[in-house]
Amino acid sequence: MNIANRKIQEKQEMSKKILNGARKIFLEKGYDQTSIRNIASEINYSPGTIYFYFKDKSEIFYELHREGFRLLLSKMEKNDSEQDPFERLKKNGQTYIEFAKEHKDYYNLMFIVEESKKEDRSEFNISKDAINHMKHTIEDCQKNGRLKQFDTDDFTFMMISVLHGICALFCKDRTNSFLNKTDEELMNSGYNCFVSLLGGA
Amino acid sequence: MNIANRKIQEKQEMSKKILNGARKIFLEKGYDQTSIRNIASEINYSPGTIYFYFKDKSEIFYELHREGFRLLLSKMEKNDSEQDPFERLKKNGQTYIEFAKEHKDYYNLMFIVEESKKEDRSEFNISKDAINHMKHTIEDCQKNGRLKQFDTDDFTFMMISVLHGICALFCKDRTNSFLNKTDEELMNSGYNCFVSLLGGA
DNA sequence: CAAAGATATTGAACACTGTTCAAAAAAACA
DNA sequence: TGTTTTTTTGAACAGTGTTCAATATCTTTG
Numbered sequence: 001m002n003i004a005n006r007k008i009q010e011k012q013e014m015s016k017k018i019l020n021g022a023r024k025i026f027l028e029k030g031y032d033q034t035s036i037r038n039i040a041s042e043i044n045y046s047p048g049t050i051y052f053y054f055k056d057k058s059e060i061f062y063e064l065h066r067e068g069f070r071l072l073l074s075k076m077e078k079n080d081s082e083q084d085p086f087e088r089l090k091k092n093g094q095t096y097i098e099f100a101k102e103h104k105d106y107y108n109l110m111f112i113v114e115e116s117k118k119e120d121r122s123e124f125n126i127s128k129d130a131i132n133h134m135k136h137t138i139e140d141c142q143k144n145g146r147l148k149q150f151d152t153d154d155f156t157f158m159m160i161s162v163l164h165g166i167c168a169l170f171c172k173d174r175t176n177s178f179l180n181k182t183d184e185e186l187m188n189s190g191y192n193c194f195v196s197l198l199g200g201a
Numbered sequence: 202m203n204i205a206n207r208k209i210q211e212k213q214e215m216s217k218k219i220l221n222g223a224r225k226i227f228l229e230k231g232y233d234q235t236s237i238r239n240i241a242s243e244i245n246y247s248p249g250t251i252y253f254y255f256k257d258k259s260e261i262f263y264e265l266h267r268e269g270f271r272l273l274l275s276k277m278e279k280n281d282s283e284q285d286p287f288e289r290l291k292k293n294g295q296t297y298i299e300f301a302k303e304h305k306d307y308y309n310l311m312f313i314v315e316e317s318k319k320e321d322r323s324e325f326n327i328s329k330d331a332i333n334h335m336k337h338t339i340e341d342c343q344k345n346g347r348l349k350q351f352d353t354d355d356f357t358f359m360m361i362s363v364l365h366g367i368c369a370l371f372c373k374d375r376t377n378s379f380l381n382k383t384d385e386e387l388m389n390s391g392y393n394c395f396v397s398l399l400g401g402a
Numbered sequence: 403c404a405a406a407g408a409t410a411t412t413g414a415a416c417a418c419t420g421t422t423c424a425a426a427a428a429a430a431c432a
Numbered sequence: 433t434g435t436t437t438t439t440t441t442g443a444a445c446a447g448t449g450t451t452c453a454a455t456a457t458c459t460t461t462g
Contacts (some may be wrong), residue, residue, distance in 0.1 A: 032233065107282075111375075127378075150397075153379050153387075154387075154391055155394055157367075157387055158392070160394050162359070165361070165366025166366070167364060172314070177329045177336075178354050180354060191354075193351055193356055197398045198398065
């Protein structure tokens with residue numbers, strides 16, 4: 001059935017069209033300020049049409065949420081070529097921070113929703129992929145004789161906390177108390193501070 | 202003018218009444234799910250009355266936001282009696298994490314809004330008070346010969362990032378990837394992990 | 403005490419929101 | 433061609449924050 005195939009494709013294209021319109025508004029205005037009517041008029045369709053392709057507003061949002069994590073993961077995977085696991089770990093941290101700087105809007109979308117609300121959405125394990133990528137790098141470090149005094153999960157959680165903390169404070173503009181430096185400098189030197197703590201470990 | 206004084210007091214009491222109703226709903230349901238009409242009916246007044254005491258919804262929210270930071274700061278100040286600055290720093294971190302565990306709802310309220318939106322609201326420097334309290338403890342450590350290799354601001358930012366990262370991941374239920382431990386354990390052992398990194402510094 | 407003034411409270415109204423759904427339009431099939 | 437399926441529409445519903453004329457309640461004045 002050729003027509004059936006085309007129909008499937010058309011449906012995917014329409015979904016993409018909606019997602020493109022939604023991405024523009026979500027990233028520009030954030031979750032609350034994005035309305036179905038805004039998205040619909042952005043792509044010149046009526047509001048009702050959106051609901052033919054997506055269950056509700058949050059389903060559109062979750063798609064973009066996944067997109068953000070995929071983008072982050074793909075950036076981190078570019079560091080896989082680095083042979084030394086400890087160097088790779090450091091680079092992964094840097095990449096994480098660079099992602100948040102480049103995609104502040106995505107980052108805010110990625111962390112405004114509680115994970116609990118997604119238990120039913122298996123797709124949401126995408127965030128776990130990023131965490132596991134980090135965890136494996138840390139395991140490699142430990143195989144290589146570094147960070148051996150730490151429990152892998154504990155250290156992974158702590159490392160991700162540092163990175164998320166740095167990025168979350170930046171993305172929510174909570175850096176006002178540190179006026180001597182630009183956000184850029186603060187994030188970098190803050191992370192370097194952490195890295196130098198790892199120096200001997 | 203006795204009556205004028207009473208009027209002022211009555212106005213304050215009404216404000217508190219509104220805040221009490223608002224607190225209940227905000228902490229229970231979060232920002233979005235809290236409506237002016239909900240707050241009004243909680244205290245048996247009409248919606249319009251709220252606007253006689255508060256400019257808008259966000260002004261009520263900001264008051265509760267401040268409340269959260271005051272509560273956090275007061276908890277940290279209880280550690281001031283600790284003489285050894287490094288011990289004090291460690292305790293402050295623990296206190297921060299305990300606050301988030303005890304007041305998950307407050308913590309979520311305290312960090313959902315971008316700081317930039319509050320430039321006009323001088324009251325919002327309350328969050329800076331908590332940061333400065335941390336910074337002073339770190340300065341004391343440095344006077345005492347510890348952490349001397351670090352720039353004070355950099356280290357403060359990094360330390361707060363760790364704490365905020367741990368708490369933010371917990372409060373948004375992003376701990377699913379670490380199933381071996383309860384949230385409680387994960388936060389504690391994650392923080393201990395960081396503290397042991399500080400061991401030699 | 404009664405009238406005038408200030409202060410506080412109300413609830414209807416406005417423009418918006420997410421979502422549903424009968425009706426209309428378009429496309430596919432026979 | 434007509435019939436059936438798929439897609440699109442926009443009105444409708446119940447909710448939102450906010451405003452504001454009208455009302456009610458207090459306070460001061462004559």
